[in-house]
Amino acid sequence: MALRSRGGWWPALCIGITASILAVYILLVTSNWIYLGWHDTLYFFSKSRMWERFWLTVWTATVSTSFSLFIGIPAGYALSRFRFPCRYLFASIIDLPIVVSPAVVGAFLFGITTRFPFDWISEYYGIYIGRNVYGVLLVQFTVTAAFCARLMKASFDMIPVRFEAVSHSLGASPLRTFFKVVLPMAKNGIIASMIVVWARAAAEWEGLMLFVGATEGKTDIMPFAIYLDWNGGMMGWVTSMSIVCILMAVSAISAMKLIGGRSNVW
Amino acid sequence: MSGKRRNRTIINAFFYSFAGFLFLYSAYLFLSNLDQLFVTEAAIKTREITDIWGEDREILNQFAGGFWKDPYFWKSLNLTLVITLITTLIATILGIPTAYALSRYRIPGKSVVEILFSSLMVMPGSVVGICLIVMFNYGPLWKLQNLLGFKFAHSIFPGMVIASLVLSFAFGMSAWKATFDSINPRFEQVARSLGSSRWRAFRTITFPLAKSGIVAGIILAWTRAMAEFSAVLFFCGTFRELPASRFSDLTKFLQMDQADWVSVAVWAQVEFGNIEYGFALAFVLVLLGGISVYVMHRIGAKGYVW
Numbered sequence: 001m002a003l004r005s006r007g008g009w010w011p012a013l014c015i016g017i018t019a020s021i022l023a024v025y026i027l028l029v030t031s032n033w034i035y036l037g038w039h040d041t042l043y044f045f046s047k048s049r050m051w052e053r054f055w056l057t058v059w060t061a062t063v064s065t066s067f068s069l070f071i072g073i074p075a076g077y078a079l080s081r082f083r084f085p086c087r088y089l090f091a092s093i094i095d096l097p098i099v100v101s102p103a104v105v106g107a108f109l110f111g112i113t114t115r116f117p118f119d120w121i122s123e124y125y126g127i128y129i130g131r132n133v134y135g136v137l138l139v140q141f142t143v144t145a146a147f148c149a150r151l152m153k154a155s156f157d158m159i160p161v162r163f164e165a166v167s168h169s170l171g172a173s174p175l176r177t178f179f180k181v182v183l184p185m186a187k188n189g190i191i192a193s194m195i196v197v198w199a200r201a202a203a204e205w206e207g208l209m210l211f212v213g214a215t216e217g218k219t220d221i222m223p224f225a226i227y228l229d230w231n232g233g234m235m236g237w238v239t240s241m242s243i244v245c246i247l248m249a250v251s252a253i254s255a256m257k258l259i260g261g262r263s264n265v266w
Numbered sequence: 267m268s269g270k271r272r273n274r275t276i277i278n279a280f281f282y283s284f285a286g287f288l289f290l291y292s293a294y295l296f297l298s299n300l301d302q303l304f305v306t307e308a309a310i311k312t313r314e315i316t317d318i319w320g321e322d323r324e325i326l327n328q329f330a331g332g333f334w335k336d337p338y339f340w341k342s343l344n345l346t347l348v349i350t351l352i353t354t355l356i357a358t359i360l361g362i363p364t365a366y367a368l369s370r371y372r373i374p375g376k377s378v379v380e381i382l383f384s385s386l387m388v389m390p391g392s393v394v395g396i397c398l399i400v401m402f403n404y405g406p407l408w409k410l411q412n413l414l415g416f417k418f419a420h421s422i423f424p425g426m427v428i429a430s431l432v433l434s435f436a437f438g439m440s441a442w443k444a445t446f447d448s449i450n451p452r453f454e455q456v457a458r459s460l461g462s463s464r465w466r467a468f469r470t471i472t473f474p475l476a477k478s479g480i481v482a483g484i485i486l487a488w489t490r491a492m493a494e495f496s497a498v499l500f501f502c503g504t505f506r507e508l509p510a511s512r513f514s515d516l517t518k519f520l521q522m523d524q525a526d527w528v529s530v531a532v533w534a535q536v537e538f539g540n541i542e543y544g545f546a547l548a549f550v551l552v553l554l555g556g557i558s559v560y561v562m563h564r565i566g567a568k569g570y571v572w
Contacts (some may be wrong), residue, residue: 006505007322008463008464009465010463010464010465010468011367011371013363013465014363014364014366014367015367015371015373017360017363017364017367018363018364018367018368018373018551021360021364021435022379022382025382025383025386026382027401028394028397028398028401028432031397031400031401031404031405032396032397032400034405035400035404035405047444056541071284071288072286073286074280074281074283074284075281075284075287075288077281078281078282078284079285081281082281082282083356088560088564089542089560090285091563092556092560092563093293094285094288094289094292095554095559096292096296096552096555096556096559097292097295099489099493099555099556099558099559100493100548100551100552100555101493101494101495101532101534101551102391102491102495102530103492103495103496103529103532104529104532104551104552105295105528107299107532107533107536107548108295108296108298108299108548109295110299110302111295111298111299111301111302111526112294112295112298113300115298125483136543141287141549142291142295145288145291146288146292149285149288149508155384174273174277174278175277180279186550199388200387200388201570202388202390203388203389203390203391203393203552204390205390205391205392205496206391206496209533210533210536210537222390222394223390223391223392224392226390226392226396227392227496227500228395230392232501238396238421239396239400242392242393242396242397242400242477245389245390245393246385246389246393248381248382249385249386249388249390249393250385250387250458251352251380251391251441252388253384253385253388256384257377257380257381257384
């Protein structure tokens with residue numbers, strides 16, 4: 001028995017640190033409810049200004065997520081399966097937009113939108129990408145495309161290459177293998193990653209601050225509106241919108257866990 | 267057979283092209299801004315778009331704003347590096363036991379804990395900042411600060427460390443937890459059955475096995491702390507315009523007074539109209555981030571997503 005209790009301070013320390021850190025994080029997440037109170041929460045939730053912003057966030061995040069998925073699924077498959085020289089260098093450059101601060105990415109978008117494909121698009125089709133909702137979509141796409149490719153790479157990494165080899169040996173074409181073997185097997189991972197990418201797109205605001213700017217009712221998606229209202233000193237709006245954002249993030253992650261995916265690629 | 271092979275090459279090229287698109291987009295995103303460093307038409311155009319071109323503002327009309335001559339730049343870089351190192355140290359000291367406990371011990375409500383830490387990764391930075399402000403500036407913690415006589419918010423030393431610690435800890439912790447999850451607990455059980463204590467079993471068995479994952483988690487936590495923007499902006503703000511009397515002797519001694527967090531400084535300078543200066547700072551951040559992500563790829567760290 002004496003043998004068992006020796007060194008028992010280590011699990012006690014671990015569990016003690018875990019409990020205190022959890023208390024801090026739970027206080028952090030719930031502080032808005034404590035501040036606002038039940039009555040005011042109901043008041044702000046019944047206002048239409050809140051729900052206009054909510055639906056703006058939802059539709060912009062959905063559109064940019066679908067663009068990201070279109071690029072991200074094949075790119076993730078390529079990154080997962082193919083080996084090529086200077087792989088790490090290429091992968092690092094692909095990952096740069098998610099590794100540097102998103103505010104910096106927003107600043108860099110100034111340069112790209114005044115150059116070749118974008119100035120051509122705005123001239124011929126009259127779609128101006130900048131201080132309007134297209135700018136919001138571009139910021140969300142830039143930040144989530146590489147993120148999506150990484151998550152998809154993780155989903156495809158979990159599938160053994162063996163199944164593809166068997167499918168090839170039985171005479172199926174590569175495209176048929178991809179659609180009939182790889183995609184069905186990766187289905188859960190792809191759906192889970194899709195939810196995380198959507199939540200990440202809905203959480204993007206730092207790039208908007210420099211690149212897009214505020215237009216009431218047009219570009220103020222919810223995380224950005226928090227900043228704007230905070231500058232305007234409207235603490236009630238700020239805290240109630242924070243509650244909505246926290247609920248969005250938590251429900252997205254819960255849905256992902258329910259499906260059985262992982263939010264990180266470890 | 268040769269037809270099949272050609273078919274396969276075409277399909278591979280199809281998949282490669284999407285990855286190549288991402289690579290080109292990302293490279294073009296950063297390279298197309300190189301001329302913003304020079305005082306050119308593009309910079310003037312950007313100023314017109316942002317509509318903050320004021321007559322009364324001091325604009326540094328030279329290459330990259332002459333950032334290497336400006337003490338503000340060196341102080342900001344110093345501030346950011348020192349604070350991120352402190353943050354990473356705290357995150358490591360607190361995060362490894364937490365990850366170990368969450369990985370090995372039976373803790374009630376573990377799935378709720380996992381959802382909490384995972385949702386921090388997709389929570390908007392502004393929400394994290396607002397939560398910090400509301401948590402520290404109202405209620406019992408505010409009374410505690412009044413009692414102690416100093417404030418957490420809008421300060422360099424506790425404030426910036428707290429603001430960058432929130433997400434840095436969450437990311438590092440998830441990395442270390444995944445590392446401990448991947449190590450078979452059986453080795454430790456064998457060590458304990460042979461008579462070593464719990465601490466010794468951790469120190470001599472699990473820790474050496476987890477070493478590469480722990481290093482990867484430390485780099486991850488540091489990178490995330492460097493990429494922090496919103497929490498610092500909300501919780502600390504900018505310090506450039508504050509009078510020198512607001513800073514303590516310690517921050518003056520460490521050359522950290524009247525300086526900003528680098529990514530906040532990028533925003534402040536571009537809004538201010540110093541496009542060249544702001545982009546020079548931004549390229550410094552890109553360089554640091556690129557080096558750390560390359561190192562993470564080299565040592566085989568798999569995950570860093572935010």
